[in-house]
Amino acid sequence: MQKVIKATNLDQNLSNVISQHKFDKIFILTDEHTEKLCYPLVANNKYIAQAEKIVIPSGEKYKSIETLSNIWMFLSQNDGTRHSLIINLGGGLLTDIGGFAAATFKRGIKCINIPTTLLGAVDAAVGGKTGINFNELKNEIGAFAPADAVLIDSVFFRSLDHKNLLSGYAEMLKHSLLDNQEEWKSIISFDTEEIDYDKLKQLTVNSVLVKERIVEEDPFEKGIRKALNLGHTIGHAFESLSHKKEKPIHHGYAVAWGIICELYLSNKYCGFPKDELYKTVYFIKDNYEGFMFDCDDYEQLYEYMKHDKKNESTEKINFTFLSDIGKIEINQSATKEDIFESIDFLRESVGL
Numbered sequence: 001m002q003k004v005i006k007a008t009n010l011d012q013n014l015s016n017v018i019s020q021h022k023f024d025k026i027f028i029l030t031d032e033h034t035e036k037l038c039y040p041l042v043a044n045n046k047y048i049a050q051a052e053k054i055v056i057p058s059g060e061k062y063k064s065i066e067t068l069s070n071i072w073m074f075l076s077q078n079d080g081t082r083h084s085l086i087i088n089l090g091g092g093l094l095t096d097i098g099g100f101a102a103a104t105f106k107r108g109i110k111c112i113n114i115p116t117t118l119l120g121a122v123d124a125a126v127g128g129k130t131g132i133n134f135n136e137l138k139n140e141i142g143a144f145a146p147a148d149a150v151l152i153d154s155v156f157f158r159s160l161d162h163k164n165l166l167s168g169y170a171e172m173l174k175h176s177l178l179d180n181q182e183e184w185k186s187i188i189s190f191d192t193e194e195i196d197y198d199k200l201k202q203l204t205v206n207s208v209l210v211k212e213r214i215v216e217e218d219p220f221e222k223g224i225r226k227a228l229n230l231g232h233t234i235g236h237a238f239e240s241l242s243h244k245k246e247k248p249i250h251h252g253y254a255v256a257w258g259i260i261c262e263l264y265l266s267n268k269y270c271g272f273p274k275d276e277l278y279k280t281v282y283f284i285k286d287n288y289e290g291f292m293f294d295c296d297d298y299e300q301l302y303e304y305m306k307h308d309k310k311n312e313s314t315e316k317i318n319f320t321f322l323s324d325i326g327k328i329e330i331n332q333s334a335t336k337e338d339i340f341e342s343i344d345f346l347r348e349s350v351g352l
Ligand code: NAD
Pocket: 031, 032, 033, 034, 037, 038, 058, 059, 060, 063, 090, 091, 092, 093, 094, 096, 116, 117, 118, 119, 120, 123, 124, 125, 126, 127, 128, 129, 130, 139, 156, 157, 158, 159, 160, 161, 164
């Protein structure tokens, strides 16, 4: 079972986790940025000091079969066995590809994730989805393969640029909406400009635990795991549109706007309280600047939603709504007219 660990002393926590097994060889996977910015923070650990380092390029186009093949080759040529360990030190891309390499090398070896982006920490590093892009399709090849442990330390987030930080924070906002009032209040009152990293670590761990709890209940997304799609049905459409317009936005920004639309629909279909809707909208408006689109883009957005792989058919777009904070309603739908109305609401409320 996957274990999420809040690091109190990174070096010691890491040693404790690794010493629970006897490994014949340890590999640490980094990308070109985490090698420079994050590896030095763990380099003195007695296990890491002996580990073989693998460095891959950063960027979504490298989440590929070629990079995966290079990782397999490195493991194979450097005496990796079924009793070896891979430590993934990086963001979501790296834990996705490193987790998949671990799941497939010698039919599966142990792996530890040390997420270094906020998005990686609260989303990608937990839940067991691993994989690569293939045939120009995102995450086309992969496996459900949870890491054996996930070590969270906000020390890594200090070198993240603000947009990457906020991108991950949007997933934390989502988790808090799925969780409870208290957590949601802490999330929307956190100062994202003057960051208190200790507080951020605690919020991050609470947030990961929401995901872990939901995934444990439904590892293969047959039911309640769909709750994690809150904000993503319309959010993914914004993300795709931004790529089509060649003005790509960070995933979490699209999710934040998706959350506004889907809470608007939650209010309309399930009675989500208006006060909580507006407080969430204010937080997003304050933190996430938009990209320009207009009514002429609505049909295109709708097309993207129809082709979301979470739908059971293109006729019915599947949503997760809330009837209140922490009250999850999965397998919902909305009329095209109401979806367009929710996008109007977003544009009016955040001034897009
Ligand atoms: P990423 O791993 O590409 O990291 C973004 C950028 O930040 C990269 O350039 C990286 O080198 C750099 N970086 C990483 N840590 C840093 C640090 N501490 N300081 C400075 N720079 C740092 O991407 P991401 O945004 O973390 O995650 C996106 C990826 O995660 C996508 O491939 C997506 O498909 C995947 N994902 C997977 C899941 C899942 O459930 N498996 C969930 C969400 C996203």
